[in-house]
Amino acid sequence: MMEHIPLNFPFLAAALLIGISVYILIFKRNLIKLIMGIGMLASGVNLFLVALGYRAGGGAPIYTGTPEETMVLPVPQALTLTSIVINVAVLALMLTMVILIYRHTGSLDSEKSRKMKG
Amino acid sequence: MLSKIVRTVTNEFMPVIIIFGLYIIAHGHLTPGGGFQGGAVIVSGVVMLLVAFNHQEVRKVLRERLLSIMESTGALIFIGLAFAGIGTAFAYNFLVGTPIFGRIPPTGPNPGDIWTGGVIPLMNFAVGLKVAAGLTAVVLAMALFSSGEEIEE
Amino acid sequence: MRRQVTGLILLLVLVAFLVWGMQLIHPFGYPDASNMDDYMIENAQKETGSNNVVTSVVFDYRLVDTLGEATILFTAVTGVLLLLRTLRRKKESS
Numbered sequence: 602m603m604e605h606i607p608l609n610f611p612f613l614a615a616a617l618l619i620g621i622s623v624y625i626l627i628f629k630r631n632l633i634k635l636i637m638g639i640g641m642l643a644s645g646v647n648l649f650l651v652a653l654g655y656r657a658g659g660g661a662p663i664y665t666g667t668p669e670e671t672m673v674l675p676v677p678q679a680l681t682l683t684s685i686v687i688n689v690a691v692l693a694l695m696l697t698m699v700i701l702i703y704r705h706t707g708s709l710d711s712e713k714s715r716k717m718k719g
Numbered sequence: 720m721l722s723k724i725v726r727t728v729t730n731e732f733m734p735v736i737i738i739f740g741l742y743i744i745a746h747g748h749l750t751p752g753g754g755f756q757g758g759a760v761i762v763s764g765v766v767m768l769l770v771a772f773n774h775q776e777v778r779k780v781l782r783e784r785l786l787s788i789m790e791s792t793g794a795l796i797f798i799g800l801a802f803a804g805i806g807t808a809f810a811y812n813f814l815v816g817t818p819i820f821g822r823i824p825p826t827g828p829n830p831g832d833i834w835t836g837g838v839i840p841l842m843n844f845a846v847g848l849k850v851a852a853g854l855t856a857v858v859l860a861m862a863l864f865s866s867g868e869e870i871e872e
Numbered sequence: 873m874r875r876q877v878t879g880l881i882l883l884l885v886l887v888a889f890l891v892w893g894m895q896l897i898h899p900f901g902y903p904d905a906s907n908m909d910d911y912m913i914e915n916a917q918k919e920t921g922s923n924n925v926v927t928s929v930v931f932d933y934r935l936v937d938t939l940g941e942a943t944i945l946f947t948a949v950t951g952v953l954l955l956l957r958t959l960r961r962k963k964e965s966s
Contacts, residue, residue, distance in 0.1 A: 605899040612894040620887040627879040654909075657901035662913060662925040664824070665749050665831040672925070674909040679929040683941045686755055690948035693857055697952050700865060748922035753930070794946060801935065810935035815921050823921050836922040839931045849942060853949040864956045 611652040618645030632699050632709045636692070643688040650681045720773050729771040736764035744847040747840065749831035754843040758850030765855050774862045786856045793849030800838055800845070812837040 618641060625638030654677035662672040699709075706714050720726070744757030769777055804811030815821045815837040822835045833840075898904050912933065913925060920928040930938055 606901070609894050609897065609900050611900055612897060613891065616887070616890040616894050619890065620883070623886060624883055627883060628876070652900070653897075654903065655901055656903065656906075661751070663751065664828050664917060664923040664925075666828065672913055674903060674906055675912060675925045675929050676909055678926050679934065682755065682926075682930060683937060686941055687944055689854075690944050693952055694948055697861070697955050700861070701955065748924050748927050750924070751926075753927050790946070790949070794942065797939070797942060801939065810939075812920060812932055815919075821921065824917055824923060826917055829923070831923050837920060837932070839920065839922050839927060842931050843927075846938075846942065850945065853945060857949055857952050860953055860956045 611655075612649065615645050615649035615652065618642075618648065630711050632702070632711055635711065636695055636699065639695070640688075640692060643684075643692075647681050647684055650677050650684065653677050721771055725771050729767060733764060733768065736767075737761060740764065740847075740851075744843055745840070746831075746833070747843040748836040749833065754846030755850055757843075758847045758854070761847075761851045762854040762858065766858055769858065769862055774859075778859070778863065781855065781859065783856065783859075786852045786859075789852040790849050790856070793845045793847075793852065796845040797842060797849070800841055804838075812839075814838045 622638045622642040622645060625634060625641070629635060629638070654674035656671055656673050659671045659673040662675040662678075702714055703709060708714075740757045740760035742757075743752040743760060744754060747753035747757070765781075801810050804813035807813070815823070820834060820836055820838070820840060822832060824832060824835050912929060916925045916928045917923065920932045922928045922932075
């Protein structure tokens with residue numbers, strides 16, 4: 602009954618998502634692609650949080666209806682809810698600043714808006 | 720403005736989406752859902768309205784002062800309910816046992832009863848109001864700013 | 873050219889560290905420290921009175937975290953509406 606999944610595959614998928622998004626953040630120059638990379642980083646971290654609290658053969662932690670015998674852990678799901686809302690707030694502020702940068706300098710290249718004029 | 724078919728279908732679908740969002744908010748203590756999820760569903764309905772119609776027509780219906788009052792009301796109800804049980808602790812569930820929302824369900828799986836939950840359904844309502852009003856204001860401000868050159872306040 | 877080689881080496885070090893670290897966590901599906909969650913699954917119906925254990929954790933056992941999250945949402949909405957307003961007035965007066 603103790604059959605383990607080889608290499609802990611769901612954790613490996615979350616690590617792969619984080620690795621791809623760090624590659625985007627280092628090597629790309631377009632501002633919209635950088636924001637997409639930050640969103641992908643948020644998705645990887647949320648997937649890791651939910652996958653930490655799984656119990657083999659378990660069901661949803663809700664008592665209405667006909668649930669199964671054991672339930673998965675409810676606390677990591679509550680932490681993921683808070684994390685998703687905070688990511689939405691940060692993403693909204695970042696998109697507003699991209700709108701203002703485009704209105705001010707006229708291009709979406711991150712190398713052209715590095716110098717701060719006095 | 721998109722074509723006539725899109726505008727008619729949007730007009731027919733808006734009440735269904737709003738009622739579905741309110742159902743998810745109201746049954747937050749019985750089924751999966753709650754305040755944040757129901758507020759996001761209502762905001763997606765408003766975004767569909769913005770895509771189908773011209774943004775100046777939507778601005779005549781949803782004014783900014785109404786959205787600001789709704790969001791502040793949601794925040795004040797939330798803080799008021801957190802301070803109301805200050806006799807025992809800061810965030811105490813003081814409605815369990817009283818006849819307003821305070822029945823206790825039998826242990827184990829059961830068909831749900833909506834008059835349970837204590838202070839949780841009222842907080843679901845306050846958070847849903849806050850999320851819906853706040854994110855609608857953000858989406859409306861972004862749509863008006865990036866495409867309106869002759870805006871008069 | 874040198875900047876890209878340095879970035880590639882650092883990325884490989886980070887991915888190797890993450891993959892090695894994921895093998896040291898508990899095997900997937902058998903968590904080992906679940907005393908708090910077992911208490912919440914057993915006593916959530918008696919103490920809070922709701923059928924949904926996740927909602928009772930978010931809104932009853934950890935209400936102060938939800939208060940902080942609502943404050944963050946309020947601050948972000950205020951910041952966005954503040955940034956997208958001054959340029960409208962500048963376009964009016966010019």
